[in-house]
Amino acid sequence: MNSFYSFHNAYLRILRDLLECETEIAPRGIKTKEILNYSFIVENPSTDIKWEITGSPERQEVVEKYWAKELAWYLSGSLDAADTPAKFWKTLADDNGLVTSNYGFMTLNEEKYENFEGESITAAARVIALLTEDPDSRQGLIHYGESRHFWHGNKDTPCCINNQFLIRDNKLQMIVNMRSNDVWFGLTYDWKWFSYLQNVICSGLAGVELGKIHYNVASMHMYEKDYTAVKKMLEWDDLGK
DSSP: OOEEESSHHHHHHHHHHHHHHHEEEGGGGEEEEEEEEEEEEEEEEGGGOOTTTTHHHHHHHHHHHHHHHHHHHHHTOOOOOGGGSSSGGGOOOOOBBBBOHHHHHIIOOOOOEHHHEEEEEEEHHHHHHHHOOTOOOOOOOEEEEEEGOOOOTTTTOOOOEEEEEEEETTTTEEEEEEEEEETTTTTTHHHHHHHHHHHHHEEETTTOOOEEOOOOOOEEEGGGGGGGHHHHHHHHHHHOO
């Protein structure tokens, strides 16, 4: 498995791997390059500051502006498509105007678990409680894609399957499992969310430091409409070396 110092290094490698990939599919008739079972490790996820994530100041400005809106939406816990950070979310809404993939709702807002006292708590709070009681536990899981989300006709099936948190060598290791990840519009924002969540969990664990993020994707892909933009960004990075 490829291991990188920062997500910036990992991201550029992923873009190059997909551009060089010869495997093409066409889900919903959309031409797409795809690599199955793509995995990588970021050794120091906290080092990714500002434009270093994508390697392009122009692209990073877009990422930062959208991410600020997406994080605010996640933290609100709203499933109303009218509250989402971009118009395309409204095309994914169900007949009641609701969407599914508010990761903040799933992890930090929805109180569907119980703590040791029988009180309702969020998925993130459950992980913190488990790892506080038993630092070696392997049960620190947060599920995103659940059976309730996989109904026929749902246009907003969560791309993330689950996150697992383990404390090893006094560092909080995070494992991300994705069913699907679009490298241009999905991965950069997903990465920011998972890095944010790792910090939230870690801050609730006394004396524990941030560890690595292990990232696994069943279908890592790039849509044909983004080929030119990706090539342009990689050319900018080559010039900056």
